[in-house]
Amino acid sequence: MSLFRWVIRPYLYSQYMFQKLARKGTFGGDQAIYVKTAYKNTGNGLKDGLFRHHVKQFHEASCSVASVVSVVNTLLDRQGHLNGTPLCQQDLLESVRTAHWKERMSDNGYNGRRGLPLQTLGQVVETSLKVYGISYQSLETVQASRDPIKSRKIKDRLRARLEQFETAGNCLIISHFDQGCFVRDLHIPHISPVGGFDPESGTVTLLDVDPSQECPYQVSFDLFYKGLSSNYNPIFRRFGYGEGGYVFIRV
Template identity: 50%
Template sequence: MMMNLFRFCIVRTYLAIRYFFHWITRTGSFAPGQARHITPSPGLSKGPGLPAALFRHHVKQYHESSCSVASVVCVVNVLRERYESPGPTITQQAILEKVRTAHWKERMEPGGYEGRRGLPLAVLSAVVKDSLVAYSIPFKKVEMIRGSLNQRRARVRQQILGHLKKFQFFNSCLIIAHFDQGAFIKELNIPHISPVGGFDPSTGFVTILDVDPDQKFSYRIPFNTFYKGISTPYAGVFRPFGYDRGGVVVIHLN
């Protein structure tokens, strides 16, 4: 525990220095072409499609490490609405009590589970699948796609673009992104999780329904920025805590 605390203090110091560097040099999330915040509108949550349903069920995380809980409960409630499942809206506390995969609830506590808090991408994928099963929600499969900056980059980019289009136009999947939050907005470069709320192929902008309570509004980012954010390896500083790089978890519905 003390070793993890020591590592965490070193990581936080490094991240603060990196954030200050980006602020001084106007690089990273301070560079031009970053997030465009969306003005709230009742129209965003109206309609039968999955993007509108995501806006209806979007919630904020209840503490600093619970972005996975807010993201998963959002998509669970969207699909419960889609399939007309009986019962009230599922809360973040309720889903933690029901889905015990990977010590999810313990990972949300101050000390984490064996010193680890939050969910790396592979663990998030398992939690998403088990949450759907726990609430008897029909789905075809849950797919994990890890971001890549090497020779696989072109293929992975096209794969994710295809899923974004299926989500937006065919209501056939939902996407949860696992990304470097500081690549999108003026925050520290830390692993973060939020649902994808839309995609516009004419502009290439991806909508992020950020569950961070400090982000009052959702925002849109260029696809190139989105892809970079889900692919960066966090400079390797989070590997001791189980994090390599981000990606997406795709819930295929048909």
Template identity: 40%
Template sequence: MNPMLATLFRHVLRSLLRLRVLWLRTLKRGPHGEAPHHLSPAELATLRDKDERFKRLFATRTPQVTESSCSAAAVACVLNAMGDGKNPRIENQMDLLETIRAGRWKERLSPEGWQGRRGLPLEVLAEVVPAALAYHGIHALTEVVPFYPEESLETRMARAGTILDRFANDPGLYLIAHFDQGAFLPVLTIPHISPVGRWNPETQTVLMLDVDPDQPVPYEVSLARFADGIASHYGGLLKPYGYGHGGLVIITAD
């Protein structure tokens, strides 16, 4: 595509995404009707004291360094947390792009994207995660679980709840969510990737360790919000770029 036309199209697309946010706000849907809960310093300190995995994830979380590098930040966070949390395997999240060639990761995170496509759809994230684990000598099983907007909310909640229960009961299990950030926060409804920090089965809330630099504090969303976010179709606007749904990447250490 002609560079000028590509730039014009991106501006039009962003305007349409802003209109979608306005529509959701008017109808009080998503985070406009059910706001996320950002943890207080006291709540954060309590969680770090009682949950060793969360403590490591929080310690190794660093914000994404470019607009499209959430995947690199999320993968670096989890791979470092799978160690002792003190000696990081990955010093710089962007180093992953130089060593992991699966999925044309580096090209997809460049300003131009790969064939005009920026970021990683779930299916491409499914390629880079096991490649990164193998490169860094981490023996782990990777499962990729897509969630679809065609499923009923009840079905999505039940499926997500089963995975989250596994997460809560197995300290060697890690989750990376591929989700619509605008389903959790009052921002643009765009694809995003971040680690899941914790699942509270009593309150049925999911704690997100968002790698967005504008979200330095972890936040909680309800199971229903979570199930919506990981199955978003983005109003069909991003389907030409490979984004028609999201899902979860499950990493279980051997």
């Protein structure tokens, strides 16, 4: 972890300060809009459940745990198996052993690796659903791409799935994105569930599990895809992080 402390983090902070001084990125015009009004139930059981079971990560690398536990609790609640007592994040880490998830959440990580790359997130989500006996129709891990040809199909399908989440209420989306693309923070891999989508304006609501983000926030669809398709920083590739993307669960 000394590499992150002494090399990666200082570089990320210098990138952050450059954007701040140059008024680029989220310090310019393209940034998230915070939703400070209280959430009101919509009748969409999955969407309402995500807001009800939303939790914040317990340390800087545990965004995957907070995101998955909110999804698992939402689905257990929907299927009538929650019994009034939501699972906590430690419950998940003790029960789901895929990819050395618990070890990755420790201070030193698993073989020096903390957090979950996109494909590993997909594996952990799938195992979590199986461990807790949650039935679902399909699960897909989708890697985003900046390639103009490849991205066209990925974006069209993503938009259709966002509309499906909002209007049909039969699916969930966990996003894996560059947090610095949305809010004034470091450009690091981050994970949070999608909490809403407006088909008319194209705005996506993120239920960010970062404790520093006190409210949900909205970003345009194009900015949302930009965050998903981030190549992250080349420094992160040695830790298994390529492009971001999302995990799609149809129930």
